[in-house]
Amino acid sequence: AGNITVMQREVADMSLSSLDERVVRQIAAIPEVKTVSPYVLAFITSPEMPMFLIGGLDPNSPAMRHYKLVEGRYVQRPTEIVIGKVAADVYKVGMDDTLSLNGNRYRIVGIFETGVAYEDGGGIVAMSEAQRLMGRPRSVSFIFVDVEDPAKAEQVVALINDRFPEARASISSEFAQSTNDMQTSVGMLNAIQLLALLIGGIVVANTMIMSIFERTREIGTLRAVGWRRRRILGQVLLESLFLCLVAAVIGSLLGVGVVTLIAQAPYASQFVSATWSLDIFVTAFITAAVLGILGGLYPAWRASKLEPAEALRYE
Incomplete structure (x- = not known):
């Protein structure tokens, strides 16, 4: 996407990177710089995908060339989206279909393929739309920089790091390693979610x-x-189901409250957007219902096998 990648300095995770748009203009003014491509990174959840990556780019950005179109064209309006081939297969959608994400509806105007799994499982919208989704109207996640002379890339990296204390520039090959680390983190998060579901089922059964x-x-x-x-x-299955649904209600209320509080914190508000859709809550309640039934199966079977005479003698 560029010779150099610029992100926020000393950020715990690259997905939390946030830079003011003024930095984009100031880097563009450096004589050795040919083009700059600001990029906004957003993660949202959906029933089909626990982690859907949305990238926000200017339609005329040189970085758009990275997303090689298989069909259609690039986005021109905030209500449009181009999605990866993997995402199109998962959502079972194609050209001119409507894709609903976090309560927002987008018309699919293009399908791309990059060969990078997590990118092909995501989508690209207009940069202003990604900023709106993240609640960061005047900031970007990364800046991809092309230099006039690739031999001077290291020199420009040093200049950016010296001139902008809030930013960290690196050669794009180093940034690629960071994206691989992020992909590993997403995989670990999915594993943790599965483990949490397993533990939840065991707790219900117990x-x-x-x-x-x-x-x-x-x-x-x-x-x-x-x-x-x-x-x-x-009767036992019904009790188990009721228990899990009540837990889902309490968990949803606590989750909404915690995310809202975090999103209102001065520093965290740059990275966390308190947005949700009906799909998220429907998925949570369906998951709770399935856990309630599966977790209650063995106890229900055990209760149904009790002999009246033996049960009445139980102390």
Whole structure:
């Protein structure tokens, strides 16, 4: 995308990088610089993809050449998007279809392929639209810089690092390694999410098993007065489902509150945007329901197998 990549200095993760647009204009004024391409990075979630990368670029930016079109054209309006071939396959969409992301609807005007997995699983919108999504109207994530003479790239890197204390410039090959690290981080995040779901299922199962032990005599009484095994099974599953749905409501409220508080913090507001859509909450409740049913299956089966006589003797 350029000989040199500029991002925020001393930022914990490259996805948190934020630079004022004034830095773009000042770097463009350096005599050795040929072109500058500001880029805004945004991550959003969707039911189909836990991490959808949106890049914001000026349609006339030289960096656009990196996104080689398979079909269509580049974006011209804020309501348009070009998406990677992987994303098109995942969402099952094509040219002129509408893609809904975080409650925003975009018309697909192009499909690109870069050969980089996480890029081909994302999309590109107009830079102003990406800034709006991130709540950062006058800042960019990175600046891709092309120099007149590639042999002077190291010299320009040193100049930028010296002149702009808030920025860190590096040769683009070094930046590519950082993007690989980011891709690894995204993979680890997905693994953590799966682990959290597994732990959640175990906790639900354990909670329901303890409940069955404590209510053994009650279940025995119900069996003695005529409750069938199927009814006991359904009752325990219903309780497990209710427990998880209540937890989903509480978790959603806490999540919204925490994200809103973080987004209002002076420093974090540059990096965190308190935006969500109905899809996120629907996914959360469906996940909770599935966990409730799966986590309650064994306890429900165990409860349905209790013999009335044995259950009534249980102390």
